[in-house]
Amino acid sequence: MDAADESASELKQYRRIILLTDGFSTPFLAKTAISLLRYRQNHIAAVLDSTEAGKTAQSLFGTGGTVPVVRSLDETNADALFIGIAPPGGKLPEHWRATVISALSRGIDVVSGLHDFLCNDSEFTSAAEEHGCRLIDVRRNNERHTAQHVEFRKECLRILTVGHDCSVGKMVTSLEIQRVLAERGEDAQFLATGQTGIMIAGDGVPIDCVVADFVNGSAELLVQRHEQHDILLIEGQGSISHPSFSAVTLGLLHGCAPDGLIMCYEAGREMVKGLHEIAIPPLQTLVTAYETNAVLRNPCRVIGISVNGRNLSAEQAAAECERVSSELGLPACDVYRDGADVLADAVLALRGEQR
Amino acid sequence: MDAADESASELKQYRRIILLTDGFSTPFLAKTAISLLRYRQNHIAAVLDSTEAGKTAQSLFGTGGTVPVVRSLDETNADALFIGIAPPGGKLPEHWRATVISALSRGIDVVSGLHDFLCNDSEFTSAAEEHGCRLIDVRRNNERHTAQHVEFRKECLRILTVGHDCSVGKMVTSLEIQRVLAERGEDAQFLATGQTGIMIAGDGVPIDCVVADFVNGSAELLVQRHEQHDILLIEGQGSISHPSFSAVTLGLLHGCAPDGLIMCYEAGREMVKGLHEIAIPPLQTLVTAYETNAVLRNPCRVIGISVNGRNLSAEQAAAECERVSSELGLPACDVYRDGADVLADAVLALRGEQR
Numbered sequence: 001m002d003a004a005d006e007s008a009s010e011l012k013q014y015r016r017i018i019l020l021t022d023g024f025s026t027p028f029l030a031k032t033a034i035s036l037l038r039y040r041q042n043h044i045a046a047v048l049d050s051t052e053a054g055k056t057a058q059s060l061f062g063t064g065g066t067v068p069v070v071r072s073l074d075e076t077n078a079d080a081l082f083i084g085i086a087p088p089g090g091k092l093p094e095h096w097r098a099t100v101i102s103a104l105s106r107g108i109d110v111v112s113g114l115h116d117f118l119c120n121d122s123e124f125t126s127a128a129e130e131h132g133c134r135l136i137d138v139r140r141n142n143e144r145h146t147a148q149h150v151e152f153r154k155e156c157l158r159i160l161t162v163g164h165d166c167s168v169g170k171m172v173t174s175l176e177i178q179r180v181l182a183e184r185g186e187d188a189q190f191l192a193t194g195q196t197g198i199m200i201a202g203d204g205v206p207i208d209c210v211v212a213d214f215v216n217g218s219a220e221l222l223v224q225r226h227e228q229h230d231i232l233l234i235e236g237q238g239s240i241s242h243p244s245f246s247a248v249t250l251g252l253l254h255g256c257a258p259d260g261l262i263m264c265y266e267a268g269r270e271m272v273k274g275l276h277e278i279a280i281p282p283l284q285t286l287v288t289a290y291e292t293n294a295v296l297r298n299p300c301r302v303i304g305i306s307v308n309g310r311n312l313s314a315e316q317a318a319a320e321c322e323r324v325s326s327e328l329g330l331p332a333c334d335v336y337r338d339g340a341d342v343l344a345d346a347v348l349a350l351r352g353e354q355r
Numbered sequence: 356m357d358a359a360d361e362s363a364s365e366l367k368q369y370r371r372i373i374l375l376t377d378g379f380s381t382p383f384l385a386k387t388a389i390s391l392l393r394y395r396q397n398h399i400a401a402v403l404d405s406t407e408a409g410k411t412a413q414s415l416f417g418t419g420g421t422v423p424v425v426r427s428l429d430e431t432n433a434d435a436l437f438i439g440i441a442p443p444g445g446k447l448p449e450h451w452r453a454t455v456i457s458a459l460s461r462g463i464d465v466v467s468g469l470h471d472f473l474c475n476d477s478e479f480t481s482a483a484e485e486h487g488c489r490l491i492d493v494r495r496n497n498e499r500h501t502a503q504h505v506e507f508r509k510e511c512l513r514i515l516t517v518g519h520d521c522s523v524g525k526m527v528t529s530l531e532i533q534r535v536l537a538e539r540g541e542d543a544q545f546l547a548t549g550q551t552g553i554m555i556a557g558d559g560v561p562i563d564c565v566v567a568d569f570v571n572g573s574a575e576l577l578v579q580r581h582e583q584h585d586i587l588l589i590e591g592q593g594s595i596s597h598p599s600f601s602a603v604t605l606g607l608l609h610g611c612a613p614d615g616l617i618m619c620y621e622a623g624r625e626m627v628k629g630l631h632e633i634a635i636p637p638l639q640t641l642v643t644a645y646e647t648n649a650v651l652r653n654p655c656r657v658i659g660i661s662v663n664g665r666n667l668s669a670e671q672a673a674a675e676c677e678r679v680s681s682e683l684g685l686p687a688c689d690v691y692r693d694g695a696d697v698l699a700d701a702v703l704a705l706r707g708e709q710r
């Protein structure tokens with residue numbers, strides 16, 4: 001999203017958001033809704049899923065407390081409807097069209113992170129115009145900045161999360177480290193690079209939707225706009241070994257020129273998400289690949305490991321953290337269970353080295 | 356360019372092309388025109404540069420033989436006007452608008468590789484429609500294929516040129532190796548990934564203009580469309596260390612999953628093109644980086660070096676080839692001076708190993 005785009009700041013202003021997950025309230029598909037419940041719970045008025053109405057968000061998703069799950073827009077007084085899913089292919093489910101039109105007819109803004117833009121749909125744009133409300137496609141961008149190998153402010157420490165695959169917790173890891181650092185009184189800022197992160201932070205760059213020649217540049221510009229902060233926690237994307245998305249990963253790595261990387265992985269995941277016959281390389285191979293690429297732009301190394309232990313028991317997760325920490329010689333923790341203190345320590349230690 | 360796009364095959368059909376370089380006939384800016392003169396000389400009717408009219412292409416550019424340089428469209432009978440420059444920023448020079456309109460008024464198709472699309476200009480589209488001719492923007496694409504880690508046909512050997520920077524001769528190296536292999540009776544095909552290559556080959560993918568999530572996929576699809584050939588010489592883009600364009604480079608590398616790489620560099624170039632304070636890493640560092648990344652997708656190594664000796668004397672170039680060959684332990688040659696026999700040998704040796 002361009003700095004000049006008014007929709008960026010607008011996203012932050014909503015205070016009574018409805019999350020639309022109607023019929024798709026699974027942890028895998030409703031990733032966007034779950035993350036918004038986790039990080040903007042106070043701004044969420046309800047989840048709209050007619051098949052689960054009557055429950056709370058907490059009972060449906062394991063997060064979101066008493067936020068109600070409702071049957072229709074009638075049951076709440078919203079200022080925005082956020083599309084809460086990230087479906088494969090990026091298309092709006094056909095039976096949701098009526099809900100979107102209904103929201104617009106009530107003057108409610110509609111926010112979407114789909115690859116298929118709502119504002120390219122004439123029925124939606126007509127309804128929005130008629131009722132004086134907005135369609136915001138957070139992936140839509142007109143990034144046209146060629147990276148210039150900017151020398152960022154020396155006192156601005158840049159930490160990028162990287163992963164062994166997609167959807168392993170890079171955004172959550174960046175947000176959790178930011179939270180811990182802020183609690184400790186540090187001037188730490190989260191920078192979003194994907195649609196869900198942008199919906200949470202209200203700002204960022206939808207880097208997977210930028211034209212290839214400007215991917216590095218869009219990341220560089222994002223950092224430049226925030227380099228007044230002391231520490232930037234930059235949301236990573238994809239994986240350097242991902243057969244489909246490695247272009248995005250490297251452009252982001254070189255564009256934001258991090259000083260340190262946090263390696264994120266899901267314990268037990270051995271095959272690439274969506275390409276189930278393709279093995280993910282060993283972590284040590286990936287650490288080497290990330291560092292080999294990163295130092296082409298800026299001195300940088302992996303400083304910690306974020307273990308996603310969602311398929312493990314608490315005991316197993318603790319053992320896995322110990323195992324991987326010993327294997328790679330780096331601090332490791334399960335941020336979902338234990339918070340990010342261990343990784344925040346690693347960030348501050350890196351800053352200490354650099355001063 | 357999509358396989359379904361009719362303009363691809365159409366590009367091959369022109370037989371009386373005017374190359375427009377009016378006022379910009381320098382080797383750096385007129386790269387597109389010079390390459391077309393080099394590889395499609397028989398299809399070039401004239402170069403249009405009013406400031407150099409009366410010369411031959413050979414005397415102006417050092418290639419193109421007796422192709423005349425003319426003052427205006429009046430002096431020739433053309434079937435297409437190709438924009439022959441790649442200006443920084445990618446915009447059409449303002450004083451060229453009249454020439455484009457004049458061409459369209461005569462029913463002459465206009466072909467452009469600029470980032471700014473001609474077909475987004477209503478004056479141009481109106482003129483084209485009125486006179487029944489076409490505007491072809493070779494960078495325009497609607498690539499939406501997510502790479503699937505396709506297992507390509509085993510007998511299809513894929514060779515990608517890579518570089519230490521932009522504009523060092525990757526396209527020319529791929530074309531020259533293809534030419535030598537074809538002369539030896541091999542079924543070798545050049546695959547274009549940039550605007551000039553597409554204008555030469557009539558087909559390809561303008562990979563720097565693809566949306567980030569689909570960069571790897573667009574390269575994969577290009578290879579899939581041509582895997583019936585025995586050897587593919589794939590035009591490389593950018594550099595893995597280029598601060599601005601590395602996203603394109605890695606997406607192409609992973610998308611086409613090469614078996615071998617040809618490392619291209621310009622002797623004496625020490626700073627990144629367009630970023631004159633940024634040093635290019637040593638060749639050995641880059642070889643390691645390319646191989647580290649390539650093997651994440653497919654077994655692969657650098658098999659030869661293409662030396663661009665344009666700033667050297669013949670003697671210096673020969674010495675440089677010897678020096679770099681000894682330093683990296685790989686065959687090396689200056690394809691501009693000596694042709695690509697040495698590199699074609701390396702390609703066939705790699706095929707021998709794999710059989």
